[in-house]
Amino acid sequence: MKTLIITNSFDVTTDILISQIGHQHVFRLNFDLLSNYSIYIDSISFLIRSPNREIVESEISKVYWRKPFNFSSESMDYEYKEKKQVVRQIFNILSAEGKAILVNPYKEFEIGKLLQLRIAKDYFKVPDWELILNHESKFSRCIAKRLSTSILKDDKIFYTTEIDTNEIDLRESWHLQHYLKKEKDLTIVFVLGHLFAFELDNSLNEIDWRKDQIENPKTWKVHKLDQQFSDSILKYMNKLNLDYGRLDFVIYNNEYYFLEVNVNGQWAFLDTSDQYGLLKTIVEYIHPLTKSTFIK
Amino acid sequence: MTTTTLKNHADFALKAELIELPESYYDYEKDIRYNFNSDTIKQMAGTNTNTTMSQKNPGWDGDSDNDF
Numbered sequence: 084m085k086t087l088i089i090t091n092s093f094d095v096t097t098d099i100l101i102s103q104i105g106h107q108h109v110f111r112l113n114f115d116l117l118s119n120y121s122i123y124i125d126s127i128s129f130l131i132r133s134p135n136r137e138i139v140e141s142e143i144s145k146v147y148w149r150k151p152f153n154f155s156s157e158s159m160d161y162e163y164k165e166k167k168q169v170v171r172q173i174f175n176i177l178s179a180e181g182k183a184i185l186v187n188p189y190k191e192f193e194i195g196k197l198l199q200l201r202i203a204k205d206y207f208k209v210p211d212w213e214l215i216l217n218h219e220s221k222f223s224r225c226i227a228k229r230l231s232t233s234i235l236k237d238d239k240i241f242y243t244t245e246i247d248t249n250e251i252d253l254r255e256s257w258h259l260q261h262y263l264k265k266e267k268d269l270t271i272v273f274v275l276g277h278l279f280a281f282e283l284d285n286s287l288n289e290i291d292w293r294k295d296q297i298e299n300p301k302t303w304k305v306h307k308l309d310q311q312f313s314d315s316i317l318k319y320m321n322k323l324n325l326d327y328g329r330l331d332f333v334i335y336n337n338e339y340y341f342l343e344v345n346v347n348g349q350w351a352f353l354d355t356s357d358q359y360g361l362l363k364t365i366v367e368y369i370h371p372l373t374k375s376t377f378i379k
Numbered sequence: 380m381t382t383t384t385l386k387n388h389a390d391f392a393l394k395a396e397l398i399e400l401p402e403s404y405y406d407y408e409k410d411i412r413y414n415f416n417s418d419t420i421k422q423m424a425g426t427n428t429n430t431t432m433s434q435k436n437p438g439w440d441g442d443s444d445n446d447f
Contacts, residue, residue: 098411111410119407135407227391239392252385 084108085142086184086371087131087177089170090149091115096351097149103357103366110138112173114151117166122173129173144371146177148186148347178378184368185274185327187378190346194323196230196258199344206319207332207341212260220248226260227251263340265333269306272350272361273320273328275368275376278313279361281353282306282334303353312339320344326378 085108090097092113101109112120112131121132128140151170177183203209213221214230227246234240245262268283281303308316320328329348332339354361368375403412 092405092412101410106409109410113405116405133407133410136410227388229388235389235392237394239389239394241388241392244391246386246391250383250386252387255387 084144084371085110085138086145086147086369087112087138087143087173088147088149088369089114089151089174091151094150096349099351099355099362100366100369103362104370108371110136110143112151112170114167114170117169122169124172124176129176131173140176143177143182145184145369145375145377146174146182147184147369148174148188150347181377183378184375185365185378186347187326188347190323190325194344194346196228196343199323200341202322203319203341203344206315206322208338209341210261210263212258214256214258215253216256217253219253220251220257220259222248222259222261224248224262226262228258228260230256230258263333263335265335265340266337267334269332269334269339270303270353271308271316271330271332272348272353273316273325273330274361274364275326276317277360277364278308278316279353279359279364280306280308281359305359324379326376 086104087110088097088100089112092115094113097111101111110131110133112133119134121130123130130137130139152167174183174188178187197214200209200212210226211221224245224247226243227241228243229241246259248257248259251257265285267285270281270283272279282305283303316330319330323344325344325346328344328346329350330344331342333342334340350361350365353359357363367373405412
């Protein structure tokens with residue numbers, strides 16, 4: 084039996100997983116190289132053949148949705164969209180057979196950015212927020228965040244940014260949030276009830292730590308969680324019916340403030356060398372021969 | 380009289396910088412991309428930007444799958 088990992092060929096996280104799990108236990112389907120695969124699906128079974136290997140549906144015990152579409156494509160045309168559907172259909176078939184683990188990509192749409200914030204207020208402190216379109220803001224200076232991951236023209240990215248609401252065009256939609264001058268960032272990976280927490284000192288005072296991570300990669304340190312806060316996270320993830328997620332918080336006045344949960348958030352960067360048990364835990368769930376909880 | 384131009388998302392957006400990647404090829408036998416040496420892997424995985432989209436747009440966190 085094998086685990087099917089649906090991703091792209093540049094996904095280093097999958098490289099790391101394969102090195103840990105063993106190549107013989109994984110079949111990797113890279114969406115960016117789809118033209119090099121042959122695929123056959125009918126009412127009984129499916130077959131996927133790469134230039135060197137092949138796998139049939141019955142050989143797959145688990146499917147893990149990684150990051151198939153996270154790459155820049157020159158083409159967003161009809162054929163590209165049809166091919167995206169091919170890998171979605173493969174995932175759907177396996178998911179319906181109860182083989183999908185950890186990540187349910189449909190949850191991204193189901194939960195979104197705002198519903199998760201609404202639900203979070205029952206479990207955590209949440210900075211005040213609003214979504215406005217053709218409407219005045221209740222804030223003056225605040226943080227603006229994007230709802231999608233779209234890239235703007237000329238490869239520009241709208242990072243989380245501090246703004247003055249008197250300066251913004253209200254004909255655009257704005258997701259705004261009260262600005263907390265954070266002391267630390269906190270990110271917590273949730274894996275079926277296991278919590279792996281890491282903090283990042285706010286030494287550079289960046290509002291969005293992702294801006295500067297190539298030139299000045301930050302070192303995340305292990306953060307110890309107290310039981311009450313851990314319980315709140317477990318209850319929140321249970322409420323959202325998520326088996327996996329990376330939750331982002333800020334620490335302000337020694338209290339935790341919820342920012343968001345990413346249902347397919349990147350995690351390998353926190354434990355590339357398997358020092359903290361995160362990599363080991365995920366490997367254990369992904370390995371095709373171990374017992375797993377499957378997404379509902 | 381001066382006219383204030385109101386800002387939209389694009390006015391706040393920053394240009395993504397390119398990461399230079401070494402030449403690499405995909406090995407179907409082992410199902411990994413080759414010539415990504417350990418430093419490259421560390422840089423990519425260690426910065427939470429381990430996809431090609433992120434390589435082109437390193438600040439893009441790659442966390443969301445809105446286009447699923």
